[in-house]
Amino acid sequence: MLAEQKQGPYSSTSEAVRLELSEIDASIRSAALFFVISAIAWLMIGTVFALVVAVKAHQPNFASTFEFLTFGRVRSAHLNAMALGWASNIIFSVGLWIMARLCRAPINHKGILFIAGVFWNIGLTVGIFGILRGDITSVEWLEIPKYGTPLLAISYALIGVWGVMAFRFRKGDHVYVSQWYILAALFWFPWLYVVAQVMIIWFPARGVVQSVTNWWFAHNVLGLWFTPMALATAYYLIPKVLGRPIYSYYLSVLGFWALAIFYNWAGIHHLIGGPIPVWLISAGIVASVMMVIPVVVVGINHHMSVVGLHKEVWCSPTLRFVVFGAISYTLVSLIGSAMALRTVNEITHFTHFTVGHAHHGVYAFFTMIMFGGVYYMMPRLLKREWPSSFLIKLHFWACALGITIMIVALQVGGWIQGLEMNNAEIPFLKVVQNTIPWLKARSVSGLFLTMGHIAFAANFFWMLFAAGAVRAKQGPTLLGSNEGGTVQ
């Protein structure tokens, strides 16, 4: 039996069901392809921005004569290209595809979905140009100027509605855990975005109410948009590839509701020590620590679902990435809970430690799982296999090593920076200079990540514009000892 083609718990081995899934895949093919191509394009653009800022952080004279390349702008262009370009497009692709499959509901009127997707990307392009030309708002995670955001909001509504529609017209009685997460995230994100836009940009709330709203929003982009989508993807792919059900239904329920209840209070920990009422901060800290519950629960559930099948995980391109992401979820979340404690936060706040933590979450967890999702989805959408297992391995190792170097460098460097900053006897300039070696290590990590992204994109477009040899390839592309052949 082929490891990648084994049927998961929610798909039957019967021809009829497989035919149905195939029809659903066909119904969403053009839109899903558009989103995944957009996502990869933004990933590459965001990577270029990232390299520029990484170098500027330790070589301040690099490209400093160009106003549009000043640090604050390129950094924000990087963030928005990755968060709204890469992450959100890949969610629209993989997330909607999984939703349609689990609901067993083909996407009708896919033309609207496609056009909305085009406008999402136009809005984002306008927004990034706006940031670079100086119309940046300087509100974290909401940098896109006023003239770009309404288009994004409307496009989002027209995209997100298809997930809800699929759910509304689903077949069958059972609702799988991935569907809860996707449905919830599709509903949460627009609420967060609209409230934040209105209360900060369009009709600014008074004083630091803006800051509270800002971090309620910004942290929830991670907590209620990226995280549920990545968890939904992991919950879908692990049983699919391994061919056995998720370990515990009840842990899935507990993990989902604990995340829904606690995560959205946690963002206030970005303002610890700040000029806002202390009870708000305390509430944020409590919620951040309570996040240990959903994290441990999901961690146990995922771990127990793959335990004993480590060889299969390692040979599957999909699961190699997904399991890396799932392990990172546990680690990054536990570190995050610790960072919310006042004594730890006193050191890590305002330092590169937080930057490392953000990449731990968005990259090592979310992005790695989504890479896994793309490796699973594409053969089913295109009905052809990945051309090169070497490029997949290169992608995995470059990204895994790169992100590990980045997290270690920024968190060790950031911790030292925080300790030194809290010691008034060390001159500030000295504190700054002591971060430089760590920032250089971050630039090196960026080279690894770039190499991984190029390998990924090359394999992707090779597959997309496949020559006959790729089309004729039989059997899934696997890694490791089973490479090139089929697993019996």
Place this chain on the structure above:
Amino acid sequence: MKNLPLLFCGIFFALAFSFTGLILTSHIQIGSLTQTTESLEATDDLDENGMPVMVMTEGDPLYPAMPVGLAQQGKEIYISMGCMYCHSQQVRRNEFGADIERGWGPRQTVARDYILQERVLLGTMRTGPDLAHLGGRYAGDAGRDWNHLHLYNPQIVSKGSTMPPFAFLYDVRQVADKPSAEALTFPPNSEYAPKTGYEVVPTRRAKALVEYLLSLKINYSLPESPILE
């Protein structure tokens, strides 16, 4: 979970809960803060706890003061350059971090300090130092000159800094009949000084930005956060 109304209600109330708890409540609690005098006076009336009712001191000015003129325009430049991605504008209390020991401000900043700002730029990163009290640390003409040199190229006054130069906010031009009064005065033998016969003059944007930076100062007490001598 098959009960969909219940699932949806749960999804809705999860976020409604924090929206109410964090956003609406903070809006109610601090959204109506107003300016006040530096200290309050006790009256003869007692409140429900038996404490004297406090009122604003008659005749004293109100704080925080409204930002004015060029400084206000400079904030737009601060925003468009993305300064806040490396510089915070908040002073934490004594014993929590070393903000006050480092001279970043004479007292902790509180919610009331920010009520007149249309865009609040607390910041979450200190790649560079906090700027809440920059105008208190660099004041007057000397402070203005320092900030212009520092923006033109931080290495002139802060060797080894990782801050990028904002030289594009300055014009390097040939000296006309006589040097401009606004031209930057470089330290003797500075390698960053223009060639002889040339001068570096701040553009309108540079002037506004520096006025904004100089306007950032915590030189007033608030009843809830007094400056202690």
